[in-house]
Amino acid sequence: MGSPENVVVVGGGPIGLVSALGLAQAGVPVTVIDRAAGVIASPRAIVYHWSVLEGIERLGLLEDALAVGFAKQDYTYADFRSGERIHYSIDVLEGHTAFPYNLHIGQHQLAEIALQRLVELPHAEVRWGTEFVGLEQDDTGVTVHTVGPDGASSLRAGWVIGADGASSPVRKALGLEFEGFTWPKRFVAVNLRYDFSLNDYARTTFLIDDQYGAVIAKLTSDGLWRCTYSEPLELPEETITERMPDYFKVILPGATDLGIDAFSPYRMHQRAAARFRSGRVLLAGDAAHATNPSGGYGLTSGLFDAFVLYDALAAVIRGEASETVLDVYADERRRNFLEIVSPAATENKRVIFDTSDPAQREVDLTNLRRMASDKDVLLSRLMLLDRMRTRPLVPTP
Numbered sequence: 168m169g170s171p172e173n174v175v176v177v178g179g180g181p182i183g184l185v186s187a188l189g190l191a192q193a194g195v196p197v198t199v200i201d202r203a204a205g206v207i208a209s210p211r212a213i214v215y216h217w218s219v220l221e222g223i224e225r226l227g228l229l230e231d232a233l234a235v236g237f238a239k240q241d242y243t244y245a246d247f248r249s250g251e252r253i254h255y256s257i258d259v260l261e262g263h264t265a266f267p268y269n270l271h272i273g274q275h276q277l278a279e280i281a282l283q284r285l286v287e288l289p290h291a292e293v294r295w296g297t298e299f300v301g302l303e304q305d306d307t308g309v310t311v312h313t314v315g316p317d318g319a320s321s322l323r324a325g326w327v328i329g330a331d332g333a334s335s336p337v338r339k340a341l342g343l344e345f346e347g348f349t350w351p352k353r354f355v356a357v358n359l360r361y362d363f364s365l366n367d368y369a370r371t372t373f374l375i376d377d378q379y380g381a382v383i384a385k386l387t388s389d390g391l392w393r394c395t396y397s398e399p400l401e402l403p404e405e406t407i408t409e410r411m412p413d414y415f416k417v418i419l420p421g422a423t424d425l426g427i428d429a430f431s432p433y434r435m436h437q438r439a440a441a442r443f444r445s446g447r448v449l450l451a452g453d454a455a456h457a458t459n460p461s462g463g464y465g466l467t468s469g470l471f472d473a474f475v476l477y478d479a480l481a482a483v484i485r486g487e488a489s490e491t492v493l494d495v496y497a498d499e500r501r502r503n504f505l506e507i508v509s510p511a512a513t514e515n516k517r518v519i520f521d522t523s524d525p526a527q528r529e530v531d532l533t534n535l536r537r538m539a540s541d542k543d544v545l546l547s548r549l550m551l552l553d554r555m556r557t558r559p560l561v562p563t564p
């Protein structure tokens with residue numbers, strides 16, 4: 168039986184590890200459990216928007232992350248049908264933030280950096296290969312049931328954070344609905360060694376088209392790129408690799424060596440848990456909300472959950488804040504997702520991938536040209552990323 172002051176974090180993805188690191192740095196004993204053998208390395212989020220970098224810096228991770236990944240400011244919207252390129256730079260943020268750039272780094276690499284820091288702390292523990300299978304809670308704590316390398320076991324914790332991804336077994340154990348819908352399209356995230364800058368594409372490029380639309384981003388300084396395209400959900404997942412060459416033949420005509428490194432199919436949702444708190448259990452990241460990735464807001468909003476949650480929970484555990492601050496966390500992060508993150512991601516998806524109406528496409532292109540040529544319009548649009556943040560709910564050190 169553990170002390171009621173400790174926290175069990177279910178899920179060693181980026182949100183679970185960042186939450187655990189914040190708690191451990193605040194002196195709270197923390198145990199992370201994850202059913203996987205280690206950090207999952209399949210192709211997933213890569214872009215960390217400027218507004219999350221202050222939080223990454225505060226955890227002491229930014230320097231290492233910049234050494235593995237890179238900072239970048241350049242963007243392109245490329246209209247597939249006409250070939251038009253609309254280029255812009257987020258250097259307009261200079262003078263408005265200490266971090267006027269985005270960070271590109273695979274989410275598993277950031278998770279590994281957070282993990283290294285976490286396991287250095289004496290009161291932090293990470294148990295891989297340990298699956299959450301259920302929980303019970305009472306007034307003093309939560310009993311978490313697991314199945315691990317030594318069989319079935321249980322852990323007692325004061326509090327639990329469910330950061331166990333979009334299919335969250337913790338959310339299901341709490342009986343919370345994942346309200347919203349799933350898009351009838353599948354995204355396919357492909358890592359490849361093709362230099363898209365040869366096509367006059369910036370290191371983040373949105374290829375606009377109903378059929379061939381894609382989000383393309385440079386992943387590593389040594390030439391790995393990511394291309395995420397979509398296809399109808401009814402096409403079989405097992406034959407993605409058979410269709411993939413046809414897709415690249417169209418968007419990269421004449422390219423012979425694509426250097427495909429890895430790929431990952433991805434179902435897209437706009438969903439949020441009915442509540443982000445149930446007693447002593449809090450949800451964060453994809454366990455709490457899932458969005459289509461056009462614009463890279465899924466991980467961004469999850470990081471903003473973690474940044475406010477670890478401070479608030481540490482303050483409650485230390486007796487410096489009332490538990491009601493956790494209700495504020497739950498309500499405010501849910502509201503932020505439903506009112507800001509999800510509509511913005513849906514609009515990005517429409518502009519990039521759902522362009523069958525030519526009149527609407529022309530309106531969208533006109534708006535993009537204006538954004539690229541008018542710094543005030545661009546700045547106001549970039550400030551959307553700041554509105555995804557929740558200000559600290561308790562005084563921070």
Ligand SMILES: Cc1cc2nc3c(=O)[nH]c(=O)nc-3n(C[C@H](O)[C@H](O)[C@H](O)COP(=O)(O)OP(=O)(O)OC[C@H]3O[C@@H](n4cnc5c(N)ncnc54)[C@H](O)[C@@H]3O)c2cc1C
Pocket residue numbers: 177178179180181182183200201202203207210211212213214274297298299300330331332333335336356431432433451452453454460462463464465466467469
């Ligand atoms: C192919 C793909 C591409 C994506 N691209 C982007 C992008 O470009 N931009 C963006 O912002 N987002 C993107 N996303 C979404 C982004 O990856 C998620 O928002 C992010 O992973 C959320 O992190 P998380 O820590 O909340 O959950 P996850 O990363 O899903 O981590 C959940 C963890 O919980 C563990 N777990 C699950 N069940 C159990 C259990 N029963 N017991 C113990 N552990 C368990 C899992 O093993 C996993 O390690 C993409 C996702 C995918 C799949």
